[in-house]
Amino acid sequence: MWGGRFAEGPSAIMREINASIPFDKQLWQQDIAASKAHVAMLAACKIVSVEDADTITGGLEKVAAEYEADGVPENWDLEDIHMTTEARLAELVGPVAGRLHTARSRNDQVATDFRLWVRDETDSLLEGLAGLQRSLVETAGQHADSIMPGFTHLQTAQPVTLGHHLMAYYEMIARDVSRFKDARVRLNQSPLGSAALAGTGFPIDRKMTTQALGFDAPTANSLDAVSDRDFALDFLGAASQCALHLSRLAEEFVIWASQPFGFVRMPDTLSTGSSIMPQKKNPDAAELVRGHAGRIVGCQMALMMTMKGLPLAYSKDMQDDKPPVFEAAGLLQLCVAAMTGMVAGADFRTGRMRQAAELGYATATDLADWLVREADIPFREAHHITGAAVKLAEGKGSALDELSLEELQVIDPRIDDRVYKALSVEASVAARNSYGGTAPEQVRVQIAEARKSLGMDQ
Numbered sequence: 001m002w003g004g005r006f007a008e009g010p011s012a013i014m015r016e017i018n019a020s021i022p023f024d025k026q027l028w029q030q031d032i033a034a035s036k037a038h039v040a041m042l043a044a045c046k047i048v049s050v051e052d053a054d055t056i057t058g059g060l061e062k063v064a065a066e067y068e069a070d071g072v073p074e075n076w077d078l079e080d081i082h083m084t085t086e087a088r089l090a091e092l093v094g095p096v097a098g099r100l101h102t103a104r105s106r107n108d109q110v111a112t113d114f115r116l117w118v119r120d121e122t123d124s125l126l127e128g129l130a131g132l133q134r135s136l137v138e139t140a141g142q143h144a145d146s147i148m149p150g151f152t153h154l155q156t157a158q159p160v161t162l163g164h165h166l167m168a169y170y171e172m173i174a175r176d177v178s179r180f181k182d183a184r185v186r187l188n189q190s191p192l193g194s195a196a197l198a199g200t201g202f203p204i205d206r207k208m209t210t211q212a213l214g215f216d217a218p219t220a221n222s223l224d225a226v227s228d229r230d231f232a233l234d235f236l237g238a239a240s241q242c243a244l245h246l247s248r249l250a251e252e253f254v255i256w257a258s259q260p261f262g263f264v265r266m267p268d269t270l271s272t273g274s275s276i277m278p279q280k281k282n283p284d285a286a287e288l289v290r291g292h293a294g295r296i297v298g299c300q301m302a303l304m305m306t307m308k309g310l311p312l313a314y315s316k317d318m319q320d321d322k323p324p325v326f327e328a329a330g331l332l333q334l335c336v337a338a339m340t341g342m343v344a345g346a347d348f349r350t351g352r353m354r355q356a357a358e359l360g361y362a363t364a365t366d367l368a369d370w371l372v373r374e375a376d377i378p379f380r381e382a383h384h385i386t387g388a389a390v391k392l393a394e395g396k397g398s399a400l401d402e403l404s405l406e407e408l409q410v411i412d413p414r415i416d417d418r419v420y421k422a423l424s425v426e427a428s429v430a431a432r433n434s435y436g437g438t439a440p441e442q443v444r445v446q447i448a449e450a451r452k453s454l455g456m457d458q
Ligand code: ARG
Pocket: 020, 024, 079, 080, 106, 107, 110, 314, 316, 318, 319, 320
């Protein structure tokens, strides 16, 4: 493509280090779409003839059909998807193919293609995340009343409902959705027409290509347009944070599925066995979601390091922008799909969860609160009395509400039998009826709002 200036071709090592075709062939659909929009604009602006534009468009469609059928050929001499397509176009339609690159550079071309790719991927991830949200909301709806221990420090704290717990993840995913949507708004400007860095002397119509490619506006500064990868970093930032959320949820499943917890039976479809221990059913999918979060964050770091310190405008370092984005996107898609299936397919052992809440003395705060409210005891003293009751129950291996009134009155005679209403885990969750709290009534409010915003009841 640039033989005119060179006496010798590139060395083997130059060809290899320079080649982006092994990964940027993933951009082929966007590359064809952008080229078609470009050549249509060139014809409309009378920069190429309508006849040549038609020939080029027809040729591009043929190239696309070949890619579709046989994949994109990987010839390092052609470096990237842009040159690969142009070279094949020339084979198919002859020298007129050379007119396609008028008023364009690979710098604005790759910036355009890559934005289109990230936009498509964002849309597809948003669909996936909506599916995960639906899955969380459905399962939460089945368990708005299922009691489990709520933890702080992974120590039993107060009873909560499983529905409430799952809806916490719904909130996290809702923020992820808003981050991806927000990133998409900033992404959606067209760099096409910025050419190599300075714009072009040809009388192009950037608004026309902007519109054809579904962008909201042309970028305002050509130097920025060809060297900006914020859209990729925004995507990776949103992906990283989303991956962290999925990793936390995955970790819950790993813990809950362990035998000492026994809160959940994982779906067979998302578990593996052991080649030596026949009893094992391992939560590998959850562990990999947890592991993949590290890789996704690593991708974000990789591109941040690539971009740091690059002077304007395009530098070849920027070719390294794609592998981390492709990798992170692929991993995140898998993680979202795995967690959607896990939430929908998990068999929650609600009896075990409830028992764990009882034996973990999760209602101790309720006893202390009762002593304050009903027996007018200062909270510090109530805390102490409650501690004695927990100690007694623990010694007997019983739940707090399994202690007899006589036993409780030995600890403090001011306790009467109304206390049992406060000691049950049901009473405890029902009492936490503040907006956003764990009471089933509140959880159902959250679920109803979520269903509405997901359009689940239409
Ligand atoms: N393969 C390049 C990339 O992905 C295309 C842009 C090349 N531009 C250049 N000035 N060498 O970034």
